[in-house]
Amino acid sequence: MLVSPNTRQLVGSLNPTLYVTVALLYLGTSALLLGSLASDWRYNQRMLFLVFLVDIVAIVLMTDASGGMTSGLPVLLVITVAASAVMIPNRTLATLIAALSVLATLADTVWLILRNEIGINELFRVGLLGLLIFGVSVMVQFVAWRLTRAEELARDRASDLYNLQRLNEQIVQHMQTGILLVTEEGAVRVLNKAASPLLSPDRAITMEQGRKLADYSPELAAQYQYWRETDQHRMQPFRVSEEAPQVMAHFQALQPGTERETLVFLEDYTPVTQQAQSLKLSSLGRLTASIAHEIRNPLGAISHAAQLLQESTTLAPADQRLADIIQQHSKRVNQTVESVMQISRRELPKPEYLLLAEWLPDFIGRHLDTIRDEAEITVDCSYPDLLVEFDQENLQRVLGNLLDNALRHSKMATGRETARVEVTLEFSRHQCLIDVVDQGTGVPPKERSKLFEPFYTTVEEGSGMGLFLCKELCEINNAGLHYRTTSSGESCFRLSLNQRAF
16 A cells, blocks of 8 residues: 555555554564464464454554554454454453553554644544444454354264264164165165175175165065065065075165165064974974873884794795884884984083084094994095084084985995085185085985975985984074085085184
């Protein structure tokens, strides 16, 4: 303003040298403050008070050099006072800035009057400016206080919402129920940790975003489409693979009344089937306990009579054959009764830690000694320090039954009793896998769902309770038993131990 010819007469009229000096010094201090914005000085109330004090001194000196109130420069103090009311939380200091501004302006005006530079009427202007300054200070302080309260409230609410969101995320991620957020087109946007092992245990959760429901299970996609078309749930359990647990799906619109995103709840149906099986076994146990002696007494008499007939020297060859049939089927019925009684008398497991690399060869050696045949069983376990937690007696019964089946089916297919036991670790599922592989013809796909049902057998001399009993023993030891085929097409029964069991 001093340099421009159009505004030169407005400022520095009484003392141009003082005006230029103060203006340059004021510009220098402002440049220093601008360069130090990255520091935390603006949060220090003492530093802020000093900054606003420099503003007051500079504006009053430039006002003095420009002829007092007539220059209009004292109005700049309103900005200083308003800024101090906003930036200084202490209301006393902010009011002190306003008071100093008014006192400094009044003192300069009195000084100019004493020097006969201005008239005494300028005191009226100073009084009005003082009222304006105090009014602006009080009003801005009130507004700043309200804004500060609103900001603190918003910050607290934002913090509460963030914490609530994190809590909800933790709850959803650690729920036992699998949850998926599915778009209208059937694409999965989000899924929690519980849903991943139910639908895709071999892949990480971060790799599952954006996949279609049909990529996980065509049955799940069909149930979802059926629900969208009819608004009714198809209460039918399904599996995504042969080794996966049974899953029950429920659907819920995220926003009722719209057809956009849907929440899919997946429940592991295994506990329900286990409970139903347990109830069935309990009933079976009570039944067998009540009729076991009713079966065994006549069965013993039949078997004893057949044995006496076999010892007769006058028995015809045809009658000898009939006696053999009676004896054979008596043993089979007795074996069935024994298997059912074992299930009904099932006790809680007594798990212990077994060093698998040492325990397996020792068990297989003892098992081969009891067979007394030219059987061949190989063991492949490359984890010398692997410990598994399992009831030793239960594990012997499970592996013994599986090995007997493997040797029998290998002999039926190749004429040689051979089997192979392989131990691997699957880190994606956090499981230890024990595979019993044979050289048999395998189980047709349509028959695999019946393998572990009681009284189901593929051989005439079998009772149909062996695999069922093995499945039960595995489940009470926190393990799973499934049938599968290897990559080379060999028949295999897989015993899978979960992470907490090894």
